Amino acid sequence: MLSNDEAFRISLKFLTGSVGLKIDDAKYMLTVRDGEFLDFAATEDVDGAEVVFSGDARSWQDVLSANRPPGCQGILYNDGRSGVSYAADPVALGVFSRAILEMERVLRNACSGVQRSDLLPEVERDFEVIVGRYVYLRVQGVQYRVYYEEAGSGSVPMLFQHTAGADGRQARHFLEDSDLQKRFRMISYDLPFHGNSLPPASHRWWEEEFRLTKEFLFDFLLSLSAKLELDRPVFMGSAIGGLLALHLAYELPDDFRAVIALNSGPKPEFEKEQREMLRMYSDPRIGSQWTSTLMVANMASTTPEVYRRELGWIYSQAGQDATEGALHYYAEGYDLTPDQLSSIDTSKVRVYLFTGEDDFMATERGTDRIASLIPGARYQRLRRLGHFGCAENPDALKQDLWTAFEELSVDS
Secondary structure, three states: OOOOOHHHHHHOOOOOEEEEEEEOOEEEEEEEEOOEEEEEEEOOOOOOOOEEEEEOHHHHHHHOOOOOOOOOOOOOOOOOOOOOEEEEOHHHHHHHHHHHHHHHHHHHHHHHOOOOOOOOOOOOOOOOOOEEEEEEEEEOOEEEEEEEEEEOOOOEEEEEEOOOOOOHHHHHHHHOOHHHHHHEEEEEEOOOOEOOEOOOOOOOHHHOOOOOOHHHHHHHHHHHHHHOOOOOOEEEEEOHHHHHHHHHHHHOOOOOOEEEEEOOOOOOOOOHHHHHHHHHHHOOOOOHHHHHHHHHHOOOOOOOHHHHHHHHHHHHOOOOOHHHHHHHHHHHHOOOOHHHHHOOOOOOOEEEEEEEOOOOOOOOOOHHHHHHHOOOOEEEEEOOOOOOHHHOOHHHHHHHHHHHHHHHHHHO
16 A cells, blocks of 8 residues: 555655554554655554654544545644644654655545546647746835736736745636636736745845745735736735735725735734744755645645645745745734724725635634624635635636626626
């Protein structure tokens, strides 16, 4: 089973150690030495394992089934709804994370009897309809060379914000969509320090810690809109982009006609352990595989495998400190209060809220609470959406958001 799976075998490179599983009173151990699979078998003791996952039989059944309940998409993800938890040194968890994710996939296929094959068909064109180029923007007094991609001939401009540490490739499937191209002028950009938007060559950026702030994001978006001559664009973003959408609706309603906030929520409150987890994204002992693996683990259980792999590849290329630095806005910069949210005027800027049922914001204290505060906001929970918006199940998300797209393209 495990020994015959090529993706699992590749994930073991350079590893030595063990991962333990506790299912009720039963115990199992995965053992690896010098990058080679040695064994996966029942054992009497998992105390020496680098990482140990524990849960009762019902909880394991939930996370290893083909049709998993919301919040039970995997053993590396736990927002309190899954009964499977782990104990590990954070560095060891990061080192073994990719192998754990592949092991989980193989076990799920074996337990559920479902082997998914989600490859996309080849396209019937020689050149992509998306066009990419660079633009020079001045943001907070510094000149940045910013990369963006564009598609569509519609009269309504739409900006796509990628998640922390990633880049504008996350939106490529929407930009390639012919239905959306007719309705919108779509622009997906790479924030500075992300993707193809290199750090500024005229500034000693290496002497400063990268920290994304609300003020920087506002200045960046207004500069980009002005340079590209966008007339009150629609803004769409997930995760930090979902929070930023609400900030824009509150503070810049005259500059945006609508915001589509995916997986937005209240101001986060982090415990010390959670803040240490954020710092792991820049830990040199782990490398980019931790960022890549954890992001894939945050995707919905319904996400096709091909999109999971694509998102993981994008995150494996995140720049040094980019993910942690961008999450500074999420952890510290997003500061809207209930009173401020209640004062958002949806007659000036439309507010659409969509949250995936697998996302940690899909709670009464998450997006539900935000939706109840904003008069006139449109809100819906989506079964086929996880944390990453149009990057993880674009066809399903297009269907779920189509009513909003029609309203924005027709009424505008």
